Structures are given as structure tokens and as C-alpha cells.
Amino acid sequence: MTAKMLSFVSVPQAQPPKRLADERRKDFDEIYKEFSPEQAATQASRCSQCGVPFCSIRCPLGNNIPDWLMLAADGRLEEAYSVSQATNSFPEICGRICPQDRLCEGNCVIEKDFDSVTIGAVERYITDTAFENGWVKPVMPVVELESSVGIIGAGPAGLAAAERLRASGHQVHVYDRHDRVGGLLIYGIPGFKLEKDIVLRRQKVLEEQGVVFHLGQGVGAGEGEIAFEELRKKHDAVLVATGVYKSREIGGPGSGLGGIVRALDYLTASNRRSLGDALPEGELDAAGKDVVVIGGGDTAMDCVRTAIRQGAKSVKCLYRRDKANMPGSVREVKNAEEEGVEFVWLAAPESFLGDTTVTGVRAQKMRLGLPDGSGRQSIEAEPDGLFTVHADMVIKALGFDPEPLPELWKADDLKTSRWGTLQVDRVSFETSVPGVFAAGDIVRGASLVVWAIRDGRDAAAQIDQWIVARSSSLAAE
Numbered sequence: 001m002t003a004k005m006l007s008f009v010s011v012p013q014a015q016p017p018k019r020l021a022d023e024r025r026k027d028f029d030e031i032y033k034e035f036s037p038e039q040a041a042t043q044a045s046r047c048s049q050c051g052v053p054f055c056s057i058r059c060p061l062g063n064n065i066p067d068w069l070m071l072a073a074d075g076r077l078e079e080a081y082s083v084s085q086a087t088n089s090f091p092e093i094c095g096r097i098c099p100q101d102r103l104c105e106g107n108c109v110i111e112k113d114f115d116s117v118t119i120g121a122v123e124r125y126i127t128d129t130a131f132e133n134g135w136v137k138p139v140m141p142v143v144e145l146e147s148s149v150g151i152i153g154a155g156p157a158g159l160a161a162a163e164r165l166r167a168s169g170h171q172v173h174v175y176d177r178h179d180r181v182g183g184l185l186i187y188g189i190p191g192f193k194l195e196k197d198i199v200l201r202r203q204k205v206l207e208e209q210g211v212v213f214h215l216g217q218g219v220g221a222g223e224g225e226i227a228f229e230e231l232r233k234k235h236d237a238v239l240v241a242t243g244v245y246k247s248r249e250i251g252g253p254g255s256g257l258g259g260i261v262r263a264l265d266y267l268t269a270s271n272r273r274s275l276g277d278a279l280p281e282g283e284l285d286a287a288g289k290d291v292v293v294i295g296g297g298d299t300a301m302d303c304v305r306t307a308i309r310q311g312a313k314s315v316k317c318l319y320r321r322d323k324a325n326m327p328g329s330v331r332e333v334k335n336a337e338e339e340g341v342e343f344v345w346l347a348a349p350e351s352f353l354g355d356t357t358v359t360g361v362r363a364q365k366m367r368l369g370l371p372d373g374s375g376r377q378s379i380e381a382e383p384d385g386l387f388t389v390h391a392d393m394v395i396k397a398l399g400f401d402p403e404p405l406p407e408l409w410k411a412d413d414l415k416t417s418r419w420g421t422l423q424v425d426r427v428s429f430e431t432s433v434p435g436v437f438a439a440g441d442i443v444r445g446a447s448l449v450v451w452a453i454r455d456g457r458d459a460a461a462q463i464d465q466w467i468v469a470r471s472s473s474l475a476a477e
Contacts, residue, residue, distance in 0.1 A: 006047075013117070016034060019033065037075075043122055044117070047073070061088050089457060092202070104119045146171070148234070153440070156185060158239065175219060183243055267306060291394075293317045295397030301329070305336050366380065414431060430466070
């Protein structure tokens with residue numbers, strides 16, 4: 001079997017075929033096509049089966065990557081899926097949206113001249129094949145327990161926790177203020193990176209497993225919302241997995257002008273249109289406009305590429321550092337450039353022009369200075385470096401912060417950090433409120449989907465232990 005491996009010395013790296021830029025600009029379909037069975041096996045066979053698999057070590061989930069690559073190379077795809085899903089609740093999602101160039105593939109031990117194994121593409125192929133052949137089954141509990149867990153948030157952390165807790169036999173109820181399952185997977189990530197039926201088919205598996213979803217159900221003190229204390233009374237334990245949705249703002253003169261919008265509002269509107277929801281014509285639509293996106297992360301890349309597909313007249317991305325220091329995925333930047341996005345490097349917005357609606361961005365040219373305490377180069381303004389970029393629409397993609405949950409939920413005993421994230425015990429995931437746990441971005445801050453899945457799985461294991469220990473304690477009294 002291992003004779004099929006180590007082919008990286010003779011077989012070049014190949015990603016799945018990518019649709020031409022002119023074609024993909026016209027729709028929101030995923031840009032990568034599927035591997036053929038032969039291509040998937042060939043690319044999997046490039047794995048060196050090294051003694052110290054840094055791909056697994058650098059994967060937040062610790063996926064057994066060399067094992068399922070070897071099985072895929074041998075055509076044993078059902079077994080490959082079994083190994084993959086043992087550590088990852090949603091491999092079909094991670095295979096699409098994980099920044100593999102910074103994680104598994106970026107740490108592949110194959111020398112640079114030979115290029116890393118295309119781990120993400122093979123992971124996606126294995127799981128899609130598993131769905132097509134009916135190999136994806138809900139993990140049903142061996143014993144049904146009377147204990148119940150309420151999960152606030154149907155994003156990746158909440159869903160991963162729900163899957164694990166239900167497998168352990170607990171009754172699981174997931175509450176989400178949105179009308180669909182998935183959180184940012186549905187509303188924040190565009191279809192060209194993650195088509196929505198991928199999330200919906202996983203929802204179906206969770207429902208077959210027995211997870212109960214309460215959609216359109218917010219938590220708080222507002223009309224139609226369920227009180228946090230009521231949730232605590234309804235369930236033996238509660239997991240907070242709300243993510244972080246509060247957009248970071250940008251100041252400066254003119255920052256309140258019309259036409260300056262938040263990235264999440266913009267992406268949510270676009271995704272709702274793709275899902276068939278009715279929105280007012282022209283609302284948060286870039287069609288025919290000169291669009292400027294401020295920011296350099298993956299959210300900024302989602303915005304610029306969405307604007308292109310909506311038919312923007314021009315799309316520019318302003319980022320205060322250079323291309324080498326951009327936090328977004330290298331592949332996403334390349335895809336954006338192919339699709340016609342213009343990047344304005346070393347440019348920081350200073351003010352916004354216009355009377356009632358934005359007409360331009362006044363920006364300052366920057367230059368890289370000496371490294372700071374973290375080792376990252378500082379930035380400083382270029383003398384006489386002011387310039388103006390015309391804009392009919394400005395999208396702020398500067399990241400996200402936590403919402404003030406203790407205030408919104410009237411839960412003063414729920415302690416937060418100075419950044420607004422929930423404080424938890426780093427081992428048990430329990431918050432300052434007994435029986436209330438937290439996981440995902442609401443604890444670690446805005447991060448990657450794969451970290452949210454890891455946190456959700458780990459929190460589920462701790463909640464299971466806590467409920468078992470509590471039940472034993474009550475029985476002994």
C-alpha cells in the first residue's frame with residue numbers, strides 16, 4: 001500500500017481545476033471544480049508519510065492527515081472518511097475554507113521546490129464522495145440520557161459541540177437568532193468559497209442525530225427573546241457559542257456619511273439574496289459603483305470579490321501594510337487579483353469626503369519601519385503622502401469584537417476579559433456562572449472556523465464530564 005506514496009519526487013503539485021476568472025465573476029458558485037478520482041489519488045500519493053507529521057501538529061484539530069491521504073491514494077475512500085471525521089466534525093467545510101497555506105499545507109515537510117501536498121482539496125474530495133455514496137451517517141448515542149444541554153449559537157463551535165454532546169446521549173437544543181443554521185458559514189462567507197447547500201446537508205445530518213434547532217430565537221431581554229436565566233433553568237448545562245458579531249469601527253472626518261457600510265452587513269445582504277430572500281432593490285448592492293474596501297484580512301477579500309460579482313464599476317482594496325504582511329490568505333489575494341480587484345498597498349484612510357453620501361476616501365501613504373515588540377514591522381506615514389480615491393461605496397472590513405453579552409442578557413455575574421470576550425477556565429471551559437460554558441470566538445476572539453470546531457468539541461467533552469460528575473454527586477446525597 002505504501003508503495004503508492006512518496007510520489008512527490010515525480011508528480012508535481014496540482015490543485016483542482018479552477019474556473020476562469022471571466023466565468024466566475026458572473027456568479028457566486030464555488031471557483032474550484034472537484035478532483036477526479038484519479039487526480040485525488042495521485043495528489044494524495046505525493047504525501048511523504050514523514051515520521052513527524054507537522055501537517056497534523058499544526059492543524060488545530062490534530063487531524064490524522066497522513067493516514068487518510070494514504071487511504072485516499074489506495075482508493076479506500078470510505079475508510080479515509082472514517083479517519084477524517086474521527087477528529088473533525090465538518091471536514092467538508094474545513095477542506096473549503098481553512099487557510100491551508102498557513103496551517104497544514106504551509107507546514108508540509110516536502111521541500112519548497114517540490115511543493116506541499118494539496119491536503120485541503122483531497123479532504124474536500126473525500127467528504128463530498130462520502131456524502132454522494134451515503135457513507136455520512138449521524139453518530140447516534142448508545143444510551144439516551146435525560147440530561148439536556150442548551151447551546152446558544154448555531155455557528156461552527158455550537159454545531160461541533162452539539163454533534164459531540166448528542167453522540168454522548170444528551171438531549172441537545174440549539175438556539176440561534178437567525179433563521180438558518182450555520183452562523184457566519186451561511187451569512188458571512190460567500191458562496192464562491194462555501195456553497196450554502198454544503199452547510200444545509202450537514203444540518204440535516206445533525207437533525208437526524210436528534211439535535212433540536214430553535215431558529216429565529218434570540219436570547220436576551222427583548223421582545224420575543226428567551227431570557228438567559230430561563231435557559232439555565234430549562235437545561236442541565238448551557239454552552240455560549242455566539243461568536244463575535246460587533247464590527248470594528250473607523251473614525252475620522254466623514255466616517256458617518258451614507259454609503260459607508262459594515263462588512264458583515266454587506267456580506268449578509270449578499271448571501272441573503274443568493275439564498276432567495278427578498279431585500280429592497282439596491283440595498284447594500286455594489287452594482288455600477290466605485291467600491292473601496294478597507295482592510296486586509298479574509299473578510300476584506302470576501303467583500304472585494306463579492307463586489308466584483310455584483311457588477312461594481314471598480315473595486316479597490318486599501319491596506320496599510322504591504323502584500324507580504326497581509327493577514328488574509330495568499331490564495332484569496334491571488335483569486336481577487338485574477339478577478340479584477342486593484343490593491344492599494346501601504347495606504348491608511350484618514351477621512352471620508354462627501355456632503356451626505358461618500359464620494360471619496362482621503363488616504364495617507366505609509367511606509368514600513370522597524371519591527372515592534374512582536375517582530376512585526378511598524379508603519380509610519382510618508383511625508384506629504386496624502387491622496388484621494390474616488391468611492392461611491394466604502395466597506396469597512398476591520399474585524400469583529402464581542403457583543404456585550406452580560407449587558408444584553410442581564411447577566412452581571414458573567415465575567416468578561418478586557419477585550420469583552422467571556423472568561424472561562426482554560427481546561428473546563430466553564431464561565432464564572434456555574435453550569436454555563438463558552439467556546440469559540442466568544443472566548444478566543446475573532447479566529448478561524450477550524451479553531452471554533454476544535455473548541456466546540458473540547459467544550460462538549462468537558463460538559464459531558466461535568467454533567468456525569470454532577471449526576472453522581474446528586475445521586476450520592
